[in-house]
Amino acid sequence: xxxxxxxxxxxxxxxxxxxxxxxxxxxxxxxxxxxxxxxxxxxxxxxxxxxxxxxxxxxxxxxxxxxxxxxxxxx
Amino acid sequence: xxxxxxxxxxxxxxxxxxxxxxxxxxxxxxxxxxxxxxxxxxxxxxxxxxxxxxxxxxxxxxxxxxxxxxxxxxxxxxxxxxxxxxxxxxxxxxxxxxxxxxxxxxxxxxxxxxxxxxxxxxxxxxxxxxxxxxxxxxxxxxxxxxxxxx
Numbered sequence: 424x425x426x427x428x429x430x431x432x433x434x435x436x437x438x439x440x441x442x443x444x445x446x447x448x449x450x451x452x453x454x455x456x457x458x459x460x461x462x463x464x465x466x467x468x469x470x471x472x473x474x475x476x477x478x479x480x481x482x483x484x485x486x487x488x489x490x491x492x493x494x495x496x497x498x
Numbered sequence: 499x500x501x502x503x504x505x506x507x508x509x510x511x512x513x514x515x516x517x518x519x520x521x522x523x524x525x526x527x528x529x530x531x532x533x534x535x536x537x538x539x540x541x542x543x544x545x546x547x548x549x550x551x552x553x554x555x556x557x558x559x560x561x562x563x564x565x566x567x568x569x570x571x572x573x574x575x576x577x578x579x580x581x582x583x584x585x586x587x588x589x590x591x592x593x594x595x596x597x598x599x600x601x602x603x604x605x606x607x608x609x610x611x612x613x614x615x616x617x618x619x620x621x622x623x624x625x626x627x628x629x630x631x632x633x634x635x636x637x638x639x640x641x642x643x644x645x646x647x648x
Contacts, residue, residue, distance in 0.1 A: 491597050
C-alpha cells in the first residue's frame with residue numbers, strides 16, 4: 424500500500440485520471456473530494472464489501488430453497 | 499453449457515445478457531442467461547454462461563417491498579443502453595442461510611436489466627438506508643417456521 428500524508432487542500436492524482444483531494448479535516452473525520460471519469464465507480468468500502476459478501480454467498484444458493492419456499496407458504 | 503443446478507442448457511447468443519462490469523465479486527463473469535423459476539413468477543435465476551456453478555436467484559423487489567426505490571444515474575443508463583429509467587427492470591439478489599424462512603434480499607445492490615434483455619448491471623445504492631439482508635418474511639412467519647409454536 425502506498426502511504427502518503429496530505430494536508431487539507433492537498434490532493435493525490437491516480438493514473439492521470441483520478442483525483443482525490445482532502446477537503447476538510449474535522450477530528451477523526453476527513454472529507455474527501457473525488458474526481459474520476461464517469462465510467463469509474465467510487466463507493467464507500469464497507470458498502471462495496473457488504474454487497475460483495477452477499478453476492479459470494481448468494482452465488483452458492485441451492486435451488487432446493489424454492490421447494491422449501493412452497494412448503495413454507497403452504498403452512 | 500453445463501450448469502450445476504439446471505443440468506445442460508442450450509445457449510442462444512441472442513438471449514445472453516451482457517454485464518459489462520460483471521457482478522460484484524465476479525468481475526470476469528459478464529455473460530448471463532435469465533431463467534424462469536417454474537412456478538415462481540416473482541423469481542428468476544441469473545445463470546453465468548462462463549461458469550456453470552455460478553447463478554444468482556433474483557426476485558422482483560416490488561412483490562416483497564412496497565415503496566422500494568432505485569435511482570438510475572445517467573452513466574448507468576448509458577451502460578445499459580437505455581434512454582429512460584422506465585426501460586429497465588429491477589431485481590434484487592436473494593440469499594439464505596438455511597431454509598426458506600431465512601431468505602433475504604440485498605436491497606443495496608440491485609440488478610438492473612434493460613427491457614430488451616441485452617445488458618445488465620449491478621448497482622450500489624450508496625447512502626441508502628436499505629439492508630443487504632432484508633428478510634423476505636415477517637418475523638412472525640420466521641418464528642413459526644423455526645417451530646416457535648403459535
